[in-house]
Amino acid sequence: MxxxxxxxxxxxxxxxxxxxxxxxxxxxxxxxxxxxxxxxxxxxxxxxxxxxxxxxxxxxxxxxxxxxxxxxxxxxxxxxxxxxxxxxxxxxxxxxxxxxxxxxxxxxxxxxxxxxxxxxxxxxxxxxxxxxxxxxxxxxxxxxxxxxxxxxxxxxxxxxxxxxxxxxxxxxxxxxxxxxxxxxxxxxxxxxxxxxxxxxxxxxxxxxxxxxxxxxLPQCSAYVTTDMDFGSNAGAITANLDRTSTIGLTCINRTAYSIGLGNGQNAQGTTRRMRFTAPDNSVYYIPYELYRDPARSQRWGTTVNTDTQAGTGNGAAQTLTVYGRAPPTTGAVPAQGSYSDVITVTITY
Structure with a gap:
């Protein structure tokens, strides 16, 4: 044992x-x-x-x-x-x-x-x-x-x-x-x-x-615009006055954007107008329009995907051209003076 x-x-x-x-x-x-x-x-x-x-x-x-x-x-x-x-x-x-x-x-x-x-x-x-x-x-x-x-x-x-x-x-x-x-x-x-x-x-x-x-996220910056100057005209406008201006912006690559232009401060309906106020406070207008194409057939407005200008950023500065036209005047001869309007630019991205 x-x-x-x-x-x-x-x-x-x-x-x-x-x-x-x-x-x-x-x-x-x-x-x-x-x-x-x-x-x-x-x-x-x-x-x-x-x-x-x-x-x-x-x-x-x-x-x-x-x-x-x-x-x-x-x-x-x-x-x-x-x-x-x-x-x-x-x-x-x-x-x-x-x-x-x-x-x-x-x-x-x-x-x-x-x-x-x-x-x-x-x-x-x-x-x-x-x-x-x-x-x-x-x-x-x-x-x-x-x-x-x-x-x-x-x-x-x-x-x-x-x-x-x-x-x-x-x-x-x-x-x-x-x-x-x-x-x-x-x-x-x-x-x-x-x-x-x-x-x-x-x-x-x-x-x-x-x-x-x-x-x-999409991103745009560095906005630059130039004025549109229709120049000087003696008396009534008898032929189209065509001028251009530019809108510049920089968007990161692949940023889809849309640029809209408002009707300005003096629009009558959808007709844009430049305004002049005489010394006696009487008001005069000269109609004009803004377009997206050189032929001035595509009005530039504010409705996205309808009458705005679309683009896609590439990371570098891009410049878009605004095509303007002041058509021949009808009716009374515009008063002598300087006419102007201010357009709001809206960039959606």
Whole structure:
């Protein structure tokens, strides 16, 4: 009876001195992050725009023993995305017309370490190490939250539109190696890429798919107009007086705009008129009209998509010509003096 007890005790001591490899199975999965949304980005912004999102990696192991454990070394690899061709110096997302916006993904809040797809290389994949008990019957698991940090650099010349890049398939790959032990502490593998000297090694593509998004609003600025001068005329106007003026503006690329011209301060119905007030306060008018075309057949008004002038910004200054005409006068000869009117220019984008 005493010898049997000694033998059992000796067996426990021998087994307790080693982490015994197991033949269970470990599987790691990750939750899908929410969209990494940068929101609205201003063309030429003076400061970078930051955003972040998070997800959880969970590893589970089937039941081993009362003293069982598992340890995992996992590499979370992120590639170029659906609209990019490189990771460095920046990734790129695009709008519907393939205009680019640079951005980058990082593993740290200081945004100094680019999140790449090369385990142990440059730029490196993110590494997660999990160790947990794997008791008999229930098995065990471990989980860790991972934060993805993003940044859109400042001072970019951008186009208007909604931008996005999708990260799926091989662009979001999870590679991991693991050790399992039925007794004692399982040591984490030195690398996530090794299949030698470990309990197991696996790779899963499309492990944590997500989308990066941003929006650039249409924008116009730098408005410049020139006056329309019909010149001088002696007595009644007997032939059309045709003159031009210009409207200048600068809109970021892909900004659709529409320019409308009001009827002025002295209109009679839809007829524009220049006004002169004599010293005796009597009032005189000279009719005129404004057009969108050199033939002066398309009146320029204020109803969008009907009689306004449409255009699309290209990031540079653009100039539109206003075609004016003062037709021959009818009735009484206009009084001698200077006639004028003020037109309101409305730019919609």
């Amino acid at each position: 005493t010898a049997a007890l000694r033998l059992a005790l000796l067996l426990v001591i021998v087994l307790g001195g080693h982490a015994v490899p197991a033949r269970a199975d470990t599987t790691c999965t990750a939750t899908a992050p929410t969209t990494l949304a940068f929101g609205t980005i201003t063309n030429g912004a003076a400061s970078p725009t930051n955003a972040m999102t998070s997800f959880t990696i969970t590893c589970s192991t089937a039941a081993l023993s009362i003293l069982g454990s598992a340890s995992v070394r996992a590499c979370l690899k992120i590639g170029t995305g659906s609209t990019g061709t490189s990771v460095l110096p920046t990734r790129s997302m695009t709008n519907a017309t393939a205009d680019p916006m640079a951005f980058q993904l990082y593993t740290n809040a200081g945004r100094t370490t680019v999140w790449g797809a090369v385990p142990g290389g440059s730029p490196p994949a993110a590494i997660v190490t999990l160790s947990y008990a794997v008791p008999l019957i229930t098995g065990g698991s471990g989980a860790q939250s991972v934060t993805l940090y993003g940044q859109v650099p400042a001072a970019q010349v951008l186009s208007a539109g909604s931008f996005a890049s999708n990260f799926t398939a091989a662009n979001v790959s999870l590679e991991y190696a693991y050790n399992e032990s039925i007794i004692g502490t399982a040591q984490p593998p030195a690398l996530c890429t090794t299949a030698s000297g470990v309990s197991g090694h696996k790779t899963a593509d499309s492990a944590f798919p997500f989308t990066v998004s941003a929006n650039v």
